[in-house]
Amino acid sequence: MKTGSNGLSYPFENRPTPGEIIEVGPGIYWVRMPLPISLNHINLWLLEEQDGWTMIDTGMATEDTKVLWEEIFKRYFSAKPVKRVIVTHMHLDHLGLAGWLVDKWGVELYMSRAEYLTSRVIAAEISSEPPESTVDFFRAAGIDDVALNEFKARFRSRSDFVSPLPTAYKRLVDNQNLQIGSHQWTVIVGEGHSPEHVCLLCKSLNIMIAGDQILPRISPNISVRPNEPDANPLQDWLRSCEYFKNKLDEDVLILPSHGDPFYGAHLRLQEMIDEHKVGLKKLYDFCSESRSVTDVFPVLFKSKINSGNMVIGVGEALAHLNHLVASEDLKLDTTSGIARYKQT
Numbered sequence: 239m240k241t242g243s244n245g246l247s248y249p250f251e252n253r254p255t256p257g258e259i260i261e262v263g264p265g266i267y268w269v270r271m272p273l274p275i276s277l278n279h280i281n282l283w284l285l286e287e288q289d290g291w292t293m294i295d296t297g298m299a300t301e302d303t304k305v306l307w308e309e310i311f312k313r314y315f316s317a318k319p320v321k322r323v324i325v326t327h328m329h330l331d332h333l334g335l336a337g338w339l340v341d342k343w344g345v346e347l348y349m350s351r352a353e354y355l356t357s358r359v360i361a362a363e364i365s366s367e368p369p370e371s372t373v374d375f376f377r378a379a380g381i382d383d384v385a386l387n388e389f390k391a392r393f394r395s396r397s398d399f400v401s402p403l404p405t406a407y408k409r410l411v412d413n414q415n416l417q418i419g420s421h422q423w424t425v426i427v428g429e430g431h432s433p434e435h436v437c438l439l440c441k442s443l444n445i446m447i448a449g450d451q452i453l454p455r456i457s458p459n460i461s462v463r464p465n466e467p468d469a470n471p472l473q474d475w476l477r478s479c480e481y482f483k484n485k486l487d488e489d490v491l492i493l494p495s496h497g498d499p500f501y502g503a504h505l506r507l508q509e510m511i512d513e514h515k516v517g518l519k520k521l522y523d524f525c526s527e528s529r530s531v532t533d534v535f536p537v538l539f540k541s542k543i544n545s546g547n548m549v550i551g552v553g554e555a556l557a558h559l560n561h562l563v564a565s566e567d568l569k570l571d572t573t574s575g576i577a578r579y580k581q582t
């Protein structure tokens with residue numbers, strides 16, 4: 239078992255190659271699909287039952303991913319069909335092929351209500367030009383016209399990565415128990431990365447399918463979205479980290495959507511809390527002078543923010559700034575048309 243510098247340990251030597259599945263627990267299989275973005279893969283999970291399979295997350299709606307799914311179905315699913323599709327949250331690497339899979343197998347989609355409804359809203363939104371309020375949101379953050387025009391030109395391209403969503407779904411709620419095969423799985427809902435993110439914990443096996451709620455190496459993006467500019471998702475996130483520390487045993491095996499399965503959930507949760515608290519402190523100090531959202535990028539991010547990652551950059555910077563405004567450490571001044579933040 240490999241151990242990382244932050245104390246996490248990784249029990250699996252091998253990762254599944256494209257089109258292959260690897261058993262990581264009794265009847266629990268790991269699938270790895272490519273992504274056409276800088277984060278180059280996503281982990282998806284299959285639960286085997288006597289009479290079928292449950293799929294957890296779907297991959298982006300690309301031809302590559304469809305071909306790989308077909309290969310997996312041919313190789314492993316000839317004896318029994320897919321029974322249900324569960325999606326942890328609305329991001330397109332998780333949700334992208336949900337509609338295609340649900341149609342293909344004639345089964346139902348399981349999601350939390352906020353994730354399902356928000357994904358319907360986003361799917362409708364990205365099929366046309368960005369709304370004026372979205373453009374204003376980035377302009378107020380200090381994004382210049384060149385980057386804004388690139389953003390506008392690219393806005394609709396995201397719709398390529400999601401197949402049409404089912405018009406009905408089955409709702410998952412926090413603490414709900416699902417009997418899947420011979421094991422019971424409990425839904426645990428996290429917030430902050432997305433509105434009502436579903437994780438699945440099997441207490442008897444001490445394994446949790448974590449989606450993006452707990453990742454071993456990268457920090458899940460915590461973003462303010464243009465349609466709720468005053469949101470405080472970082473508060474939701476920090477509260478969720480504490481919630482998961484209470485819910486999980488120290489030695490639970492975490493199956494994350496990116497990176498490798500690992501032990502050390504409590505260490506990782508605390509590390510993520512600490513990272514954000516350090517970010518908040520640095521940001522507060524930097525705002526001894528009045529600062530715009532783009533001014534604070536170098537304080538929060540190692541990599542340069544350009545038009546390609548500006549949506550995430552603005553969203554994450556605002557998550558921290560809004561948190562400090564909500565705690566009355568910073569005050570917001572919008573009189574110039576650009577939002578500016580300064581210590582109270």
Ligand SMILES: [Zn+2]
Nearest residue numbers: 327329431450
């Ligand atoms: Zn996500």
